[in-house]
Amino acid sequence: MRISRAHILAPALLTLAAGAVAHTNDHGLDARNFDARTNACTDFFQHADGGWLASNPIPAQYSTWSLDNEIGERNTAILKRVLEDAAAHPGDAGSTTQKIGDFYAAAMDEAAIDKAGSxxxxxxxxxxxxxxxxxxxxxxxxxxxxxxxxxxxxxxxxxxxxxxxxxxxxxxxxxxxxxxxxxxxxxxxxxxxxxxxxxxxxxxxxxxxxxxxxxxxxxxxxxxxxxxxxxxxxxxxxxxxxxxxxxxxxxxxxxxxxxxxxxxxxxxxxxxxxxxxxxxxxxxxxxxxxxxxxxxxxxxxxxxxxxxxxxxxxxLSKAFVDADFAFKGGVLRGAKQNLPRYKRAIRSADMAVGELLGQAYVAQVFPPQAKQHAQELVDNLKTAMRARIAALTWMSAATKKSADAKLDTMVAKIGYPDHWRDYSKLQITRASWIANVRAARAFEARRQFAKLDKPVDRSEWDMTPQTVNAYYNPMGNEIVFPAAQLLPPYFDAKADDALNYGGIGSVIGHEMTHAFDDEGSQFDAKGNLANWWTAEDRKQFDARAQKLVDQFNAYVPLDDLHINGKLTLGENIADLGGLLVAYDAFKLTPQGKGDAKIDGLSPDQRFFHAYAQIWRTAQRPAQLRLQVQSNEHAPAKFRANGPLADIPAFARAFACKAGDAMVRPASDIVEIW
Ligand SMILES: [Zn+2]
CATH class of the missing domain: 1.10.1380.10 (Neutral endopeptidase , domain2)
Known part of the structure; x- marks a missing residue:
């Protein structure tokens, strides 16, 4: 059911990188990822990501290949080392290394698994x-x-x-x-x-x-x-x-x-x-x-x-694995091969004992000062959002006051939990992968039953630190950013502000705006489903949201398959609002106020390139169909181009003219937050 349907920023797909080429500088944009033959004002997604798309065919084991997959590859390499070390040196019974090491070793024991059959x-x-x-x-x-x-x-x-x-x-x-x-x-x-x-x-x-x-x-x-x-x-x-x-x-x-x-x-x-x-x-x-x-x-x-x-x-054994993949990976998603065993083992460990793995992961990738820096960005985004709310012409002072209150109490969780989950009651052995998976399912079920009719534990996370994703939880009024979402090129302390505000800034803005999308806006500052809108303001909101529904209903990513504007509305409101808030916050930085070019690009051009860069994604037709038919997130291309065409600052930055595909007519422009 997923009431708190973790408002995932992108479909959380698993990763691998068989020989893909990533053109990313240490701290910047790489012009090899661009496609200079496509005009920025015609199709900015293609203009900004076309070079990358051309040089990064989807690996056979994948149905989607994107920036998040590339980051996932780096994570996988780290986790593989952690798990292999633990498997070789499991230590005392019941220790973290014993649990993650034995889990991994059992999953990798292909001979024993095949011998057991059904x-x-x-x-x-x-x-x-x-x-x-x-x-x-x-x-x-x-x-x-x-x-x-x-x-x-x-x-x-x-x-x-x-x-x-x-x-x-x-x-x-x-x-x-x-x-x-x-x-x-x-x-x-x-x-x-x-x-x-x-x-x-x-x-x-x-x-x-x-x-x-x-x-x-x-x-x-x-x-x-x-x-x-x-x-x-x-x-x-x-x-x-x-x-x-x-x-x-x-x-x-x-x-x-x-x-x-x-x-x-x-x-x-x-x-x-x-x-x-x-x-x-x-x-x-x-x-x-x-x-x-x-x-x-x-x-x-x-x-x-x-x-x-x-x-x-x-x-289970190979015959079951192959048949399962043939339908779920092949028919439904279009992947050509299953992931190698070690990647399936890592994925399974992440589901079963994710916060044990997470402790080792953050120790390697996420220094304390990164948390500090991300918190500063969140604060700057909040300031920009507050100013945008104050300036809204369609909302009454009464509703604005409630919106402000919600922004004030919004909590940001950054990197990893303050308190790690206690797995002491979960038994993991080296004997059998499926037995460990079942033990983990039962452990999680007991954890859920134990919570009933008790105070909510506000320190819990719905995602592991090694997940390249983020979410807004309306019942906790909290925005949550796992460590893996705060890595380059989303966020890089050494990069210029344009890249960080266009990258992680737009992600933070996206999650923040979820508090005010068609669903989140039904929850108040305390996380209760309670109306804080005047009837007239809600009518205004609904009319503006309907324009966004119409906008996305008109997009056709494949054959005659239309995006479902109502299903994707919350995400599309969050994308547009998030980008606008991030842009406003960027304009408050010294770089945003100036006009110094870097690598031939103006500050605003770099900001919009950074935004488009995070959406670089290729998908197989079957996967695209699956996503459009069952996911609340529109395909990446439309999440990049859709909101940009609503923003006059984008058109100014690239000197686009009325009539260009990336410039929406004034009467069609959507303004919500
Ligand atoms: Zn979202």
């Missing part, structure tokens, strides 16, 4: 085979959910949207093997073909588990998941926080799902004391419950086997 699934398969009734199915689902395998629904602790100081449970729609409900419901030829490919994939995986009837079972599974999909909300609806907030008592929840006992579920988790929670999407649960009795037992058993193998295949 044996690690034996007990679960036996439990599925022993089911006799719908009540048995419900009990098994509860067991799996409690140990952290979200087989039918998403489950997590999150702040109460209307009392953000306390965590409560949210149970949200789930149960799908494809990325989104719409994949089951669209009826165009491409979508139908993909659904058929999914059915074949399910059959292949079940066949590998030994099911004699795998083909027919795959049909049952797609039919059952289609029922779930029909009862699920679409992604645009999920962006409205109130669509995830349905507080019920256990008795009310049980009435909604007479064949699934929530009292039993919380009992199994050791939380008999929980008396209420958010049944986030009640209609989904009602539909799933109805299916418990009118879908035959054998079909549920087939679906459970599928959900089991779908979750665990990446950690």
């Amino acid at each position: 044996a690690p699934l034996k007990d679960d398969l036996a439990a599925i085979a022993a089911l006799k009734s719908p009540a048995d199915v419900a009990a098994l689902i509860a067991d799996w959910q409690v140990r952290g395998n979200d087989v039918l629904f998403d489950f997590e602790a999150q702040p109460d949207l209307k009392a953000s100081g306390t965590d409560i449970a949210y149970a949200g729609q789930g149960g799908l093997g494809l990325p989104d409900r719409d994949y089951y419901l669209r009826d165009d030829a491409k979508s139908k073909k993909l659904l058929a490919q999914y059915r074949d994939h399910v059959a292949r995986m079940l066949g590998q588990l030994g099911d004699a009837n795998a083909k027919e079972e795959a049909g049952w599974i797609v039919a059952l998941e289609t029922r779930f999909a029909k009862a699920s909300l679409d992604r645009v609806s999920l962006r409205d926080p109130s669509n995830s907030y349905h507080i019920v008592t256990l008795a009310q929840a049980d009435a909604k799902t007479p064949h699934f006992s929530w009292a039993d579920f919380f009992h199994k988790a050791g939380r008999d004391d929980v008396t209420s929670f958010s049944l986030a999407q009640p209609e989904f649960f009602a539909a799933a419950d109805a299916a418990l009795t009118d879908v035959p037992l054998a079909r549920w058993q087939a679906w459970l086997r599928w959900r089991l193998i779908d979750a665990d295949a990446p950690y």
Whole structure:
């Protein structure tokens, strides 16, 4: 469900760099990344990044290749060394090096993993085979959910949207093997073909588990998941926080799902004391419950086997890994090869014991003065944002006052957590990768259950320090920047201000603006879902936001595939606002006030180049389609060019004229923040 859907700045994709060439100077812009043949006023993304795109083909193992992937490569090299060292010298049982070293060693032990085949699934398969009734199915689902395998629904602790100081449970729609409900419901030829490919994939995986009837079972599974999909909300609806907030008592929840006992579920988790929670999407649960009795037992058993193998295949023997990649990496995303084992092992360690790895990572890449410097940038951005709010012509003084208050209480987390997560209760051994992965899932599930009905721990982070990304959390009113997001060329203490404000400055501004996008603006300074707008101001905001929706609806990144302006609205508001705030803050620096050229570029030109540089990204068509159909972030090219065309300072910097593609007509220009 992800209420606090970490407002990720870019799709968090994993990394690798087979022989890619990065043209980045130590502290600057590299003209080899430009494409001088494309006019800046025609397509600035191509003008600024075309050289890089031409010299950086997407490696076979990837479906996206971008600046973030390049930074990810540097991180991967660091983490590999850390993990190899720990594997060679694990130290005392229970120590950090033992846990990360044994985790990595088990994941790298290909011979043992291949020898085990599907044996690690034996007990679960036996439990599925022993089911006799719908009540048995419900009990098994509860067991799996409690140990952290979200087989039918998403489950997590999150702040109460209307009392953000306390965590409560949210149970949200789930149960799908494809990325989104719409994949089951669209009826165009491409979508139908993909659904058929999914059915074949399910059959292949079940066949590998030994099911004699795998083909027919795959049909049952797609039919059952289609029922779930029909009862699920679409992604645009999920962006409205109130669509995830349905507080019920256990008795009310049980009435909604007479064949699934929530009292039993919380009992199994050791939380008999929980008396209420958010049944986030009640209609989904009602539909799933109805299916418990009118879908035959054998079909549920087939679906459970599928959900089991779908979750665990990446950690099993080669036949499972290859089949899993063929669909999820190949068909869905267009990658040609799987990542090498060590990269899959690092990725898995990051998910399982990320803050243990993070401690070693920040010790190597993030000196204390970097935190200080980033905090100064945040403060300067806040100052610029405050001035922009004060100058807004469409907003009343009353609403401005509330917006200011929200900016005042906004917290910036920089680099890494003040308190590292305690993994002392998580057991990791060298015996089995999948056993470690399952132990980590169960550990995380216990952590979530332990939080329920307790005060929110404000020191927690949703991302590890080695993640190249950032987020805004509306319930904590906090902007969060992992160390990996604060590296060159985003942020470099030795670079000129234009590069830092166009780079990390626009990222900081983006996250800050999320507090005031169509979703974030529904939360107040304390992180509660509470209205602080006058009706007239909200009407003005909505009208301006609608122009941005229209702007992005008109973009066509692939074939006849349009961007969904409503789905991407929050990100697009944040991009535009973030860029404007960063530009204003840059204009307060000595370089921003002057006109001294560096490498032939004016201060403003360098600022806009730095902004476009962070979006350098190439994607395979399948990945582009997946992103447009299921992600809140528009493709990189449009995140670069879209907001720039709304900014008169950009047109001035490159002497663009009315009628140029990068100059939006005055009547179409969007002004929100
Ligand atoms: Zn964002």
